[in-house]
Amino acid sequence: MLPTVLILEIRRLLDAGGMSHRAIARKVGVSRTTVAEMARGRRGDFGRGPEERRAPIRHATSIPVRCPTCGGLVYAPCRLCEVREHQARILQFRRELLEPPRGPRRAA
Numbered sequence: 001m002l003p004t005v006l007i008l009e010i011r012r013l014l015d016a017g018g019m020s021h022r023a024i025a026r027k028v029g030v031s032r033t034t035v036a037e038m039a040r041g042r043r044g045d046f047g048r049g050p051e052e053r054r055a056p057i058r059h060a061t062s063i064p065v066r067c068p069t070c071g072g073l074v075y076a077p078c079r080l081c082e083v084r085e086h087q088a089r090i091l092q093f094r095r096e097l098l099e100p101p102r103g104p105r106r107a108a
Helices: 004-016 021-028 032-040 079-098
Strands: none
Touching: 004 021, 004 032, 021 032
16 A cells, blocks of 8 residues: 555646656656556555545545544544444454353253
8 A cells, every 4th residue: 555645646746747657657656557547546545446445535624523422523434433333243243152052941
């Protein structure tokens, strides 16, 4: 994965025009394929493809809001609540695996 600084520089140079993909690749220090895939939209800014994009870059205009679940001041959606829900599901799954099955008791 490329650092955000390189991604932004590649995007800036692609948007400015006037430079070939090869020249941009040499200037930034990445492969031509990487620049070409970013130009075609086949490679997202933060992963291998647009569907794998991670957290977007926060602009100065984005405003944090209060999370209705935890009350924290966050950029929506609240990642902390998502992580807590995921951890709770994992713990519940582990408990279900470790608990012995509950069935009718046999008379001795």
